[in-house]
Amino acid sequence: MRLYGVRIACCPLFTPPLPMTLDLTGIQTKAALHQLFKEKLGFEDWYGPSWDAFWDSIVAIVEMPQELVLTNWEEFARCCPRDMAILRQVIEDYEQEMRPKRIVLG
Incomplete structure (x- = not known):
């Protein structure tokens, strides 16, 4: 069960x-x-800072690149360990559901 949103189909x-x-x-x-x-x-414009909104946006609202690389994420991970754990789960779920597209920590 995902805690951060519901997948919406898109083409x-x-x-x-x-x-x-x-x-x-x-x-x-x-x-x-x-x-x-x-x-x-x-x-x-209405996007708000929540993991639900992020999930909905990346799977159904915007066209994501084949690969999104997040660099220099370590400072965020130190400052916001809970949110970093959620981001890691989002990345894992995104790869499973949106393959061959993916988000990676670089």
Whole structure:
């Protein structure tokens, strides 16, 4: 059972180039991480800083790249261990449900 959202079916029209990299340097809060996701991944204006909204956005609302690489994530992991654990679970579930697309920690 997923704690962060429900999968909504979608039919992508195109696949953005592979890979896309997001640098998490300086990200120390959940809100800052979600703001980065919103800006860089093109989430809707109404997107809020929650794992439910993140899941819905990456599986059904925006067209994700074939591979999203998150770099320099260690500071976020130190500052927000609970949210990092949730992000790791999201990454695992995303790979299972959206293969061949994936999110990786680089």
